[in-house]
Amino acid sequence: MERVGRRADGWLGASMPLPFFHGLWAVAVEAAERTGRDPAALRRVFRVNPEVTATGRKTRLRLLAPPASACSGSRSR
Numbered sequence: 001m002e003r004v005g006r007r008a009d010g011w012l013g014a015s016m017p018l019p020f021f022h023g024l025w026a027v028a029v030e031a032a033e034r035t036g037r038d039p040a041a042l043r044r045v046f047r048v049n050p051e052v053t054a055t056g057r058k059t060r061l062r063l064l065a066p067p068a069s070a071c072s073g074s075r076s077r
Helices: 002-007 018-034
Strands: 010-013 043-046 051-055 058-062
Touching (some): 002 018
Parallel strands (some): 010 043
Antiparallel strands (some): 051 058
């Protein structure tokens, strides 16, 4: 994540607990700030694995984590 902050345009995270995801992203943001980069210019995408189940007439969609747009500091293009 240090390298993401110093050199990359962004990061594609996979399903993981959100506190872990936010902790990793904080490392990238801090690295960007230390190297004089604008952390707001970094992009992040969070891939989720939804679980769709049907019980009788009810259908339920459960995401293992919220979409990236629900995470603070995310940008959409």
